[in-house]
Every structure is written in structure tokens, then in C-alpha cells.
Amino acid sequence: MTSRYRVEYALKTHRRDQFIEWIKGLLAVPFVLYSQPQGVFEGQDGSLLLQTREEAHRRYSEILRDVELMIDDHIVHQNDSQNPFPSKLKLLVPSIGPFFTRLPLEAAFKLQDGKRYISSRRFVSPSFNDIRLILNTAQIMAVTTHGSLQLATFDGDVTLYDDGQSLEPNSPVIPRLIDLLRKNVKIGIVTAAGYTTAERYYSRLHGLLNHIANSTELTSVQKKSLIIMGGEANYLFEFDTTAEHLLRPVPMDEWLTPEMATWSEKDITSLLDVAEVALQDCIKSLNLPATLMRKDRAVGIIPLNPEIRIPRESLEETVLVVQKILELSTAGRSRRVPFCAFNGGRDVFVDIGDKSWGVTVCQRWFSAAATTGDGLDEGKSFIKGENTLHVGDQFLSAGANDFRARSVGTTAWIASPAETVDLLDELADLMDKKIC
16 A cells, blocks of 8 residues: 555655656546446446447557657757747656657557556556556667667666676576677666776676676677676776676776866866765764765765665755755856766765766767777767667656666666566567567
8 A cells, every 4th residue: 555655755846757747647537537437336347348448548549649749749849950949748848858769659558558458447547657668668669660779778776686786697687688789789788886897897797797708699799799887977898708807997098978088187076075075964964874985986975884774865865965065066067077966775976977978988889899999989970869778767857867868868767677677578579589
């Protein structure tokens, strides 16, 4: 049963996705008008239940087709730099961002309705999760059936493995990632974990790395189509069978984009200094059982010992406080160095850069490697947003480190590693090869 706490917490603005909530509101109307819950009590008339299910399915489909057409119109507006007027969708959902592909929402709904029986429900209206999964399906349809997927990037914790755990050899995610590599899809694991050595990433990803190294079905080129981008956008490692721990640390001057190369060490240090003071103040004011951790490109707080769980509210309060202080500080207002403040579930960190930069590096790295065999070159083309899919679990606007990846590629919002497996199975189906 949903508690009052969870209901009230979900109503907080920073915990909601405005686009999904808007679609949810649209679908609530036909649910009320056509669900006819009285049919459940009036003799269990099979024909009546079938009729109401078909009517609900028809109305849900019509609404999602209308939203699909509004997205098409929004794409036309965003691509027309000469048009000063916002799209209808932008007026209705002001927080809406760019779309890299059209979304076949009607077709996606029909697929998900066959799995989740949304139209058959009489008492539970289409939910946040229903709509989230419909959007996921529409997006992978767009990058496969209606497009070409060239790069798939993944968050780590809660996406590929449970929070704080590792990618073990028996993980069902592994054969599905191998299948992507076999289909010549590049893979980037873009994680907030900011380790400076290959050993730490090997510890978290050893199941996948060993499987790739021992694989006889992947070519040498396909094996090198995996990279790890750590600390959001600060440490790059390339898969290499000859390297210690199967990962080669890539020197920064080989992968920094021209924009990232302008971030000075002085500005980075200044921003992290402000964040450190803000975090220390939060530890004191909220009496957090935490200690400060400073890295070269990040600063955060972690529990005093692994058994301590800092309350979720305290973590999010810390994120929002630190984020606001940084935005108002001289270092933040200058916008010379982008940053990301996020709640990691057990800790809070402020990283230099964010996942939009991490995904961008992946897009440019693979194109540059395919073209020249070496580092990034501004003159070279790179994998486009419509050919990129980022999969992650944190897409809420505040304290969510996957959110900004939406600005550089298509995205899929999952809630667990099991959902990642389901998503990759859908992807395999659409690419004409199901993994058993």
C-alpha cells in the first residue's frame, strides 16, 4: 500500500518528469470515461469487458498518436532556426527538451499494452511507469526500425548491476551486451564512479571484460568497441586484451573535445573549493553521519561506514543546496566549467562535467578511431544523437546524473538491471535477433 510519505514525496517538483506527467493526465480522461469499473460487478459480462477494453485501447491509441504528431511538429520547430515561435508541445510542456528522432508512440503503446494489459485495467489508470516504458519502446523503435543504432551508452549502478555491486560473470546483461558488439554497435559505459586506475573499473566490470577477452565470436575490432568513461566525463579507458586488467588508460589529450580542453585547472579547483565548503556546511546543519571525500575532479560526502544509510531526504537536500550555492557562486556563474551535483543513493558528489560530455566523448572517440585510428579531431564527423542511445536510471531534473545525456542523444529510462535486460531484449527483437 502506498504510504502518505511516498505520495507526498512524489508530488515534489524535483521528483517529477513534466512530460510523462502531462501524458499521464491526458490518458486519465479516457480511463475515467471508458474503463466502466461497474462491469466488474455486473455479472462479469465477458462481452462488456471486451467492449470496454477495446474502447479504452482505441482512445489511448488516439491520444498517443496525437502526442506523436505534436512531437513531429516540435521537431520541425526546433530544426527551424528562423522560426521564433515555440511549438504547441513547448507551450503545453515548457520543460520539454530537444528530440533527435520522431517517436512512434502509438505503435509502442500497442506493444506495451500487449505486455502490461493497460487497457484491461478497470481500477488502476495508466501510470508513470506505463508511460515511461512506452516512451522507452518508442525510442528503441526509432533508433532501430526507423533508424540506425551505432552507439549504446550505459550508466553503471542500478542500470547494469545493483547499486554498489559489480557486473558478475553470470549477469544476464552480459550476453545482451555481447550481442550488441557482434552487431557492430559501439558500447560506452558512462559512469559517475570516478576511479583513476583500470584496476577499480575491472573490479566493477570484470564479468563483462573477461567475457569479451575470451570470446571467440567477436572480432578484434568488435572487442575494441567498448570504452569506459568514468567520473561522468573525466577518465577514459579503452578495452585492450594486452593491457593490465584489460583496460588501457587513454591520456586526456587524446580524447578531450576542444570545448573541454578550455576548462582550466584553476577554474576547476575554484569550483570544487566552493562545493567542498557547501558540503561541509550540509554535514553540520543536517548532522549527517558522513565524511568529505575530495578527488582531483570531484568532491563529495560518503557515509562514515558502509552500514550507515543517510536518509534520502537529507541526500537530496544536500544536492539541492550545493547545486544552488554553486549556481550563485562566482565559479558557477562564469559557466566556464560545467558541473553535476547528484544523489548517488548512498552519497552525494559534485563532478566536473556531466554525462552529456561523457556521451559526447564516446560519440567522437569511436568516429575518430574509425576514421584515423587516433584521438579526437574537431574536423572529423562523429556519431550523431539520433544514432545514440543512452540507458540510465536517473532522469529526474534535479540530482540525476543521466538527465543531461538527453541533450546529446536519445535515452531510455530504466529502474533496475532487470529492466535493462528487458530493454535489450526488445532491442534485439527489433534488430531481428532475440537473445535467449
